[in-house]
Amino acid sequence: MADMLITTTETVPGRHITQTLGLVKGSTVRSKHIGSDIVAGLRNIVGGEVKEYASLLTGAREQAIDRMVAEAHLLGANAIVAMRLETSTITQAASEVVAYGTAVRLE
DSSP, X not given: OTTSEEOSSSSOTTXXXXXXXXXXXXXXXXXXXXXXXXXXXXXXXXXXXXXXXXHHHHHHHHHHHHHHHHHHXXXXXXXXXXXXXXXXXXXXXXXXXXXXXXXXXXX
């Protein structure tokens, strides 16, 4: 991922897009672990950050981005512009995280 420039903007200041290669995406579906769910339930009573869920979603975002980058590499891209992340609930215990953007070649 270090050699892939990723930006949420449609352009890269100071760089010229020489080729648009198309949509790239990566996704993952994660479910809660029963042990983490119990601890998170107790944390809900007291209040504060639910670290178990935050960690789960952080890992899911990273995996979705890694998969998107791998797809961009296959197209020969050196950057992804207009990158977005979306999360949706699949079931009460599972969520999908999708990373998507436009693979491009920058000069």
